[in-house]
Each structure stands twice: as structure tokens, then as C-alpha cells.
Amino acid sequence: MLNTFSVLKPHLKFKNSFVSIDNLAFKFHYRATFAILLVCTLLVTSRQYVGEHIRCITGSSIPEHDSSVPHPGVGHMINEDPVKYHAYYQWVPFVLFLQALMFYFPHYIWKTMEGGKIRKLADGLRMVELSHYYKENNSVTFDTKYTLHSKSEIDKKILQVRNAFERHRIINHLWAFKLVFCEFLNLINVLIQVRYTNKFLSGRFYHLGIDFINEDFDGTMDVLDTVFPKVTKCHFHKYGHSGTIQKHDALCVMALNVINEKIFSFLWFWYGILVLVSICALIWRIQTYWLHGRSTRFNEIVFSFACPGNLSKSDIGILTRQYKFSDWLFLYYLARNMDAHLFKSLFRCIMTPIVDVEATLTSKLIEDSQYNENAREN
Structure with missing residues (x-):
């Protein structure tokens, strides 16, 4: 099992990155959700846990069963009985992988828009805490990765960052609004994925979690069996000896649905949390916009x-x-x-x-006020 998941290791390295250009809610989308969906994709494409994804019993009779049907939802059909078709299972890995890419997409857009500005300004400052106590005039490099800067070099770096920040104020005045746009895109994306998943599961995803919570699991068939049947009826059409088409009725075991029901039940709750977190993040962003000034x-x-x-x-x-x-x-x-x-x-x-400009303006206003008062007295 560990060997199977090792293929995801390069994609699931959550390094404590020195540079952060987004908030925790953003990371819920492109890190946590992206990783969850990749793991789910690997689960439904691996045969070693569930065996054959679908296996049909044909050419022999069904063993005796203590009820009128061989399995809940499968039995003799009457014309008035509704027929439910389940064809989604063959597309599950493709849908999960596509959703993983969609949750990473807003981060890719923001990373492209941001252009590495924060990283460029913060680069080379990993050991400034030690540099604060370093009194020599020469820099020292450790393991070709970290540099212990001298006091003069730190002062020079601060001045460079300050100048870059002033240039940013003139050129990149839409920096924050691009970030807000991508945060809003996160919310739109998760709502689209919820709607798409509901359509993919024939309208049963919206209430899947609620039905699961309310289920008592005492009956012969629970709510998950109606959405993810483990055994279903299949019809096969073959040519007979005389060349006419013969219809064969078979009972098919869909072992993969044991995994699918767990995946989509978990995703129902996770997407709910994700929607709530995304809304709270946008409310916080609106609050910061209103209160910062x-x-x-x-x-x-x-x-x-x-x-x-x-x-x-x-x-x-x-x-x-x-x-x-x-x-x-x-x-x-x-x-x-x-x-x-x-x-x-x-x-x-x-x-x-x-501060100097404000002090100069304040001093000028005081001088003008005193001059006007003297003028009125004279």
C-alpha cells in the first residue's frame, strides 16, 4: 500500500515554505483539497484493494436466497418499476483528477499574477536572526544555502526592499485586487464542483451527507446502496447460433462502489467545510478593506x-x-x-x-496660522 501511494510523494510535499503569498483558506483549496482528490483518484484506479472493478455472474443460476430478490434493488422487473441506470462508475477517476486540477487552478493564476514579487524581496533573509548578532563586516555562507549577512549588508538590503516597495506602490496598485479575485475564484470553483458532482451522481449528491446522517442502517438497503449499488443487474446482447441477438440477464458485483461511497460521502462534508471557509475568508477580506484605512x-x-x-x-x-x-x-x-x-x-x-513630510506640512500649517493671527492683530 505504501508503494502505491509513493507515486504521489513528489506532489504531496508540504514544505514549510519561507515565502507565503496567500492565506490559510487559499491553502485549503490548492494544498489540502488537491492532495485529497489525488489520493482518491489513486484509490479508485488501484486494483489491489478491491480486485476487479466489476464482475458479472453469467451462464449459471443464482444461488438460493431467503427473500424474493437476490439482492436489494435487483429482482424481477414489472413494467411500472422505475429503472435506474448507473454508468458513472467508469468515469470516477477522470472526474476526481479533473477536480483536483480545478482546485489548483486559482492558485496557479494567482502565482502567475503575483510574479514572485514577495519572494524576490524576501530572498536571502533566512538567517537574519543570527545576522542581527553578527558584528563582522564580511558575510559567511553555510552549506551554499544560507548566508550570514553583515550589518552593513542588512542595512543595504533593507534600503533595496524599501525602494522596491515604493516602486510597487506606483506600478502594481492592483496587486491586492488580483489576490481578492483569486480568492473569490476559489469560492466559485468549489460551488461549481459541488453542482457538477451532484449532476454526475444523478442529483443525489446535494443531500447525500444529510441522508447518511439520518440513516439508521437497520434495513436491508441503506441510502448509500441506492446511489452506489454493490450489486446490480446488467443486460448483455450476444449473437445466437442462428445469428439472432439474444439477451442475457446477469448479476454484476461492483466492488469499486465500496470505495466510491466512502469517497463521495467524505467529499460531501469536505466541500461543505470548504464552502464555509471560503465564505469566511472573503468576509474577512472585506472587513480588512473596510477597516485598514x-x-x-x-x-x-x-x-x-x-x-x-x-x-x-x-x-x-x-x-x-x-x-x-x-x-x-x-x-x-x-x-x-x-x-x-x-x-x-x-x-x-x-x-x-x-513622517518628515507630515512634520513639514504640520510646521507649515502652524506657521501660516500664526502669520494669519498676527495679520489680523495688526
Whole structure:
């Protein structure tokens, strides 16, 4: 079994990536759901757990059964009896794999739109915590992966990031709205997948989880057997000895539906959680858009999670008054991807020119006010 799932190992490496360009709700889609659907695809395509996916009994009589039918849902047909056709089972692996790709697609779009801007600015800062205590003028490299920077190089890096951030404010003013678009696309995608799955299962997916919860499992046939029958009737048409077509009635065991019922029952609950998480993520994003430029206290709380430690309240106030939502969100993701003390230095470096401008304007307003008062007195 472990050998079977080893083929997914390259696709399921959830590394603790140094750079994060999205939130936890986004990761629910392109990491968790993508991995779940890949595992499900592997399960339904593997023969070693269920044997033959479908096997039919023909050419012999059915053994005696203690009821009027050989299996629930299978028996002598009357003209008035409704006939249910189950042909979806042969498409299950293709549908699951396609859904896995669809859940990864919004992340691919956002990654392309983002263009690696956060990674480029945060690159090379993996050992800044140690660099903070490093007093030498030369850099030291360990294992060709990590570099211990000198104090002067760190200051230079901070200035470069600050200049890049200022260029970002001019050029990439739609950065945040592209992220919001992809987050909204996540919600639209999961709703589409729920609707498509319901259509794929002939309209039985919407209430599958509710029916499963309400099922007492005391009868001869439970709710899952009606959607995923384990035994069904099949008709085969063959040419007889005289060349006419003969109809053969067979009883077919669909062992794969033992796996399918577990997969789609789980997906019903998972998709429900995913819809709820996606809606909450969008509500949170709307709240941040509304409060980022109105509440200094809100900004203090948000940046305290991204950058542990207290930032200057005066700088936070300037951030609240001066920055648009796209710039605010970009700065927040910089805080998430940088060491706390380094971001504090960057934050101060970004705010200092604005503080100086505000101080100059305030001083000018005071001078003008005093001049007007003196003019009125004279």
C-alpha cells in the first residue's frame, strides 16, 4: 500500500515554505483539497484493494436466497418499476483528477499574477536572526544555502526592499485586487464542483451527507446502496447460433462502489467545510478593506500577528491614513515573510520620509496660522 501511494510523494510535499503569498483558506483549496482528490483518484484506479472493478455472474443460476430478490434493488422487473441506470462508475477517476486540477487552478493564476514579487524581496533573509548578532563586516555562507549577512549588508538590503516597495506602490496598485479575485475564484470553483458532482451522481449528491446522517442502517438497503449499488443487474446482447441477438440477464458485483461511497460521502462534508471557509475568508477580506484605512487599533492587531512585537503607534497611524488597500496588503505579506526585527527596521525606513513630510506640512500649517493671527492683530 505504501508503494502505491509513493507515486504521489513528489506532489504531496508540504514544505514549510519561507515565502507565503496567500492565506490559510487559499491553502485549503490548492494544498489540502488537491492532495485529497489525488489520493482518491489513486484509490479508485488501484486494483489491489478491491480486485476487479466489476464482475458479472453469467451462464449459471443464482444461488438460493431467503427473500424474493437476490439482492436489494435487483429482482424481477414489472413494467411500472422505475429503472435506474448507473454508468458513472467508469468515469470516477477522470472526474476526481479533473477536480483536483480545478482546485489548483486559482492558485496557479494567482502565482502567475503575483510574479514572485514577495519572494524576490524576501530572498536571502533566512538567517537574519543570527545576522542581527553578527558584528563582522564580511558575510559567511553555510552549506551554499544560507548566508550570514553583515550589518552593513542588512542595512543595504533593507534600503533595496524599501525602494522596491515604493516602486510597487506606483506600478502594481492592483496587486491586492488580483489576490481578492483569486480568492473569490476559489469560492466559485468549489460551488461549481459541488453542482457538477451532484449532476454526475444523478442529483443525489446535494443531500447525500444529510441522508447518511439520518440513516439508521437497520434495513436491508441503506441510502448509500441506492446511489452506489454493490450489486446490480446488467443486460448483455450476444449473437445466437442462428445469428439472432439474444439477451442475457446477469448479476454484476461492483466492488469499486465500496470505495466510491466512502469517497463521495467524505467529499460531501469536505466541500461543505470548504464552502464555509471560503465564505469566511472573503468576509474577512472585506472587513480588512473596510477597516485598514479607518482603524489604527485594527492595524495594530493585524500587524502584531504578522510581526510579533510592538511597532510604533505613530507609524501605524501613518499607515492607516496614507496607504491604499493594495499597498497595505503587500506590506502585510512582507511582514509575514520577514524576520520581526528586520521588518521593524524596514517599516521605520518606509515611514520615515512620510513622517518628515507630515512634520513639514504640520510646521507649515502652524506657521501660516500664526502669520494669519498676527495679520489680523495688526
